[in-house]
Amino acid sequence: MTAPRDGSAAGSVRRVAGPDLPNLPWQDRPKGSTELVWRFRANPIIDRNPIGQVARVFNSAVVPTEGGFVGVFRADHRNARPDLHVGRSADGLRWTLDPKVIPWQDEAGRAVPNRYAYDPRLVAIDGTHYVTWCDDFPGPSIALGRTLDFRTFVKMERPLMPYNRNGVLFPRRIGGRYALLSRPSDAGHTQFGDIVVSYSPDLTYWGGHRLVMQRRPDSWWESTKIGAGPVPIETPAGWLVFYHGVITTCNGFVYSVGAALLDLEDPSRVLHRTRDHLLAPEAPYETCGFVPNVVFPCAALTDAATGRIAIYYGAADTTTALAFCQVDEILAHLEAAAPI
Numbered sequence: 024m025t026a027p028r029d030g031s032a033a034g035s036v037r038r039v040a041g042p043d044l045p046n047l048p049w050q051d052r053p054k055g056s057t058e059l060v061w062r063f064r065a066n067p068i069i070d071r072n073p074i075g076q077v078a079r080v081f082n083s084a085v086v087p088t089e090g091g092f093v094g095v096f097r098a099d100h101r102n103a104r105p106d107l108h109v110g111r112s113a114d115g116l117r118w119t120l121d122p123k124v125i126p127w128q129d130e131a132g133r134a135v136p137n138r139y140a141y142d143p144r145l146v147a148i149d150g151t152h153y154v155t156w157c158d159d160f161p162g163p164s165i166a167l168g169r170t171l172d173f174r175t176f177v178k179m180e181r182p183l184m185p186y187n188r189n190g191v192l193f194p195r196r197i198g199g200r201y202a203l204l205s206r207p208s209d210a211g212h213t214q215f216g217d218i219v220v221s222y223s224p225d226l227t228y229w230g231g232h233r234l235v236m237q238r239r240p241d242s243w244w245e246s247t248k249i250g251a252g253p254v255p256i257e258t259p260a261g262w263l264v265f266y267h268g269v270i271t272t273c274n275g276f277v278y279s280v281g282a283a284l285l286d287l288e289d290p291s292r293v294l295h296r297t298r299d300h301l302l303a304p305e306a307p308y309e310t311c312g313f314v315p316n317v318v319f320p321c322a323a324l325t326d327a328a329t330g331r332i333a334i335y336y337g338a339a340d341t342t343t344a345l346a347f348c349q350v351d352e353i354l355a356h357l358e359a360a361a362p363i
């Protein structure tokens with residue numbers, strides 16, 4: 024394990040910003056395992072057909088609230104169209120999903136219809152929760168909305184032009200500006216994709232676009248495309264970013280998970296990046312399902328006191344699953360990787 028760079032005692036695990044979260048869902052690494060990221064033994068935590076018209080819940084976003092957890096969930100309905108639902112949980116494991124779709128309204132309070140909505144991310148900035156998701160512009164693009172109470176949801180201006188997916192806000196302003204990761208794409212099952220960062224002074228007008236990371240032809244698991252996953256995690260060493268990487272096989276795309284460390288002041292600078300995936304589809308609920316061989320992380324909870332991280336990911340576009348890791352181990356692994 025490397026010594027912390029923040030001046031704290033060597034061996035300390037306090038290497039993640041943010042509050043303590045003593046009720047973070049957690050299981051220790053299984054005995055005998057050497058995995059840096061390990062699965063919750065009772066996965067999946069949300070199985071098929073959880074409520075009414077909803078057939079599958081996956082690729083979803085959760086945050087802590089006072090005494091519990093709240094989330095915005097991707098729910099594919101029985102007509103196969105995805106939409107967003109609120110969910111609540113006392114322990115981050117057992118979720119009660121609202122059967123009603125999130126009722127987006129515009130700034131004037133008028134209802135905004137959605138053709139579809141998927142792959143949400145959720146972040147609190149200065150007391151407001153912001154949701155980013157994939158929206159119809161027409162064609163896939165990034166949508167941005169906000170809520171103060173998870174009851175009233177206001178859809179804001181779309182940050183970027185179509186086509187684009189995997190919009191992920193940083194949890195604080197950087198150099199005074201909001202920052203957003205995204206993955207420019209096409210209107211179909213895109214065969215390419217790199218991660219860019221864009222900036223805004225006001226969450227309405229976006230610019231200063233910079234390339235962050237590209238797919239890597241020499242690292243086959245991420246040779247087709249990559250896209251940001253959970254909201255970046257602030258550490259003294261940089262922004263810890265878990266992302267998905269995709270390979271094209273003779274049976275189609277396979278989605279795995281890697282990690283990178285971005286410069287705190289200039290997140291277009293990649294400091295370190297994993298060479299191998301940290302999580303790949305292996306469990307039966309990841310290799311079999313509506314879309315086989317997909318692990319797709321959209322949220323991570325952290326506990327500053329212990330450095331524990333709980334990653335929520337979609338499994339095979341069918342169920343919601345959990346995995347765990349320790350921030351100091353992931354940072355040590357990244358720092359041991361060859362510099363980019």
Ligand code: BMA
Binds near residue numbers: 142337
């Ligand atoms: C992407 C998105 C994700 C999905 C993945 C694998 O294009 O639609 O929601 O998990 O494909 O099907």
